[in-house]
Amino acid sequence: MATATRSEAVLQRFGDVQVYVHAALATSILVLWLTGLPLTFNEVLGWLVVLFGHGTIVIVHVAAGVLLILTGLFYLVYAVLGLLSGTTSLRGMASLPRLRDAREGIDHVKYLIGLAGEPDYGKYTVLQKAEIWIIAFETVVMSVTGLGLWYLGVLNTQSPNLTMLIVRDVHAIVAVTMLMGVVFHLFMTHVKEFPMDQSIFDGTVGVGRACQEWAGWAEREVGTSDVPCEETTHSTILTTGMVVTMLLFGIIWTGVILQYVLAPLPTGPSLLSNVAPNALPGGLLGGIYLVGLNLAAIVIVLSIVAIGYGLLRRWRIST
Amino acid sequence: MSERIDGLTRRWRAVVSIVVAGVATGGLLWWLHTLPPSAIPWTYASAGHVTRSIPYDTVNDVWLLVRAGLGLYISGVFVIIALQLLGTWRRLLVSTEEAPAPSESVGEVSD
Numbered sequence: 490m491a492t493a494t495r496s497e498a499v500l501q502r503f504g505d506v507q508v509y510v511h512a513a514l515a516t517s518i519l520v521l522w523l524t525g526l527p528l529t530f531n532e533v534l535g536w537l538v539v540l541f542g543h544g545t546i547v548i549v550h551v552a553a554g555v556l557l558i559l560t561g562l563f564y565l566v567y568a569v570l571g572l573l574s575g576t577t578s579l580r581g582m583a584s585l586p587r588l589r590d591a592r593e594g595i596d597h598v599k600y601l602i603g604l605a606g607e608p609d610y611g612k613y614t615v616l617q618k619a620e621i622w623i624i625a626f627e628t629v630v631m632s633v634t635g636l637g638l639w640y641l642g643v644l645n646t647q648s649p650n651l652t653m654l655i656v657r658d659v660h661a662i663v664a665v666t667m668l669m670g671v672v673f674h675l676f677m678t679h680v681k682e683f684p685m686d687q688s689i690f691d692g693t694v695g696v697g698r699a700c701q702e703w704a705g706w707a708e709r710e711v712g713t714s715d716v717p718c719e720e721t722t723h724s725t726i727l728t729t730g731m732v733v734t735m736l737l738f739g740i741i742w743t744g745v746i747l748q749y750v751l752a753p754l755p756t757g758p759s760l761l762s763n764v765a766p767n768a769l770p771g772g773l774l775g776g777i778y779l780v781g782l783n784l785a786a787i788v789i790v791l792s793i794v795a796i797g798y799g800l801l802r803r804w805r806i807s808t
Numbered sequence: 809m810s811e812r813i814d815g816l817t818r819r820w821r822a823v824v825s826i827v828v829a830g831v832a833t834g835g836l837l838w839w840l841h842t843l844p845p846s847a848i849p850w851t852y853a854s855a856g857h858v859t860r861s862i863p864y865d866t867v868n869d870v871w872l873l874v875r876a877g878l879g880l881y882i883s884g885v886f887v888i889i890a891l892q893l894l895g896t897w898r899r900l901l902v903s904t905e906e907a908p909a910p911s912e913s914v915g916e917v918s919d
Contacts, residue, residue: 562832562833566828570825600898601898607899617892662878663881670889725901739889751879
């Protein structure tokens with residue numbers, strides 16, 4: 490874990506494989522949204538269908554799905570090979586859930602309500618571990634339901650059965666919930682520095698930031714408990730306003746998805762026709778959907794560009 | 809088996825993983841392609857779709873279970889997001905106010 494001076498000191502946080510797996514997974518998931526959203530909500534994102542053509546969007550969606558499955562399997566095999574060869578161990582896998590995470594979760598809540606100081610988080614906090622495993626769960630659900638829809642539903646010339654209609658709704662609901670999670674992940678993890686945090690591309694993180702966010706890990710990596718933490722000042726009003734806005738945004742988003750989940754049985758004669766879940770309400774709420782989904786599409790495009798920029802920068806530095 | 813791959817370097821692990829993942833993905837897609845169509849003819853009813861082979865109540869029960877699971881999952885995602893947001897807010901603001909004066913010494917960082 491190399492360092493030069495106090496201001497330049499960095500810690501190695503991600504290996505090459507983690508960087509490229511993250512980029513491949515993120516790219517495939519973002520492309521799946523960019524193509525899946527207009528297929529699902531074709532009323533408000535019809536311009537994407539007009540721009541690229543329905544057939545192209547379906548093909549790209551399937552190709553991105555195959556990349557998602559391929560990347561997921563790659564990482565699984567890579568981890569298993571690491572364990573079998575003794576290169577890594579279960580103890581060394583920082584993202585695995587452990588018993589002490591329950592204790593850390595309680596400490597985190599105590600910290601939030603002011604009963605205790607901030608826990609000395611390891612490489613990943615308990616909430617980051619939960620995020621990682623939720624994304625793994627979502628990847629499996631999206632892969633299984635997507636394959637089911639493609640092979641057993643959409644390619645079928647007969648009317649879909651009820652199981653397929655339920656599978657279609659689960660696919661759409663998990664995708665939209667996953668989109669919410671990733672939007673917050675982008676905000677809390679990647680958009681920390683202008684134009685974006687580079688840790689996931691160059692694999693390193695400044696000691697100051699590491700000390701601030703993962704004190705326990707930073708101390709272990711540096712080998713001393715006297716790690717210099719980042720000293721930054723923040724506007725109370727601006728930061729609080731931003732967090733409250735994001736929380737409200739999350740509450741509304743969650744409410745909308747839950748409202749759909751609590752709706753009656755899935756209806757509609759075809760997996761691809763203009764029926765639920767893409768039947769959006771009209772009026773003001775419809776306008777909010779129109780703006781929200783188009784904003785989501787723009788964020789997705791920008792994120793794909795950001796991944797390309799990050800990888801290009803990594804390759805330039807390495808050469 | 810374990811001894812055979814003991815000597816694998818990180819690079820070889822990656823290469824083997826790519827090959828295995830590629831073959832597994834291709835195999836999965838090929839296997840799915842061989843499955844027969846699963847569509848069951850359905851008839852429209854005022855209470856929803858009714859298949860000829862599965863009673864509406866059965867489908868409704870299954871969908872209720874699926875919805876309950878989805879509700880738990882969505883709520884869980886929101887709780888994690890909310891706790892992370894509040895944690896970030898507290899770290900950025902409250903901790904800064906409560907933090908003691910920074911130490912002058914900087915720990916030695918080894919390679």
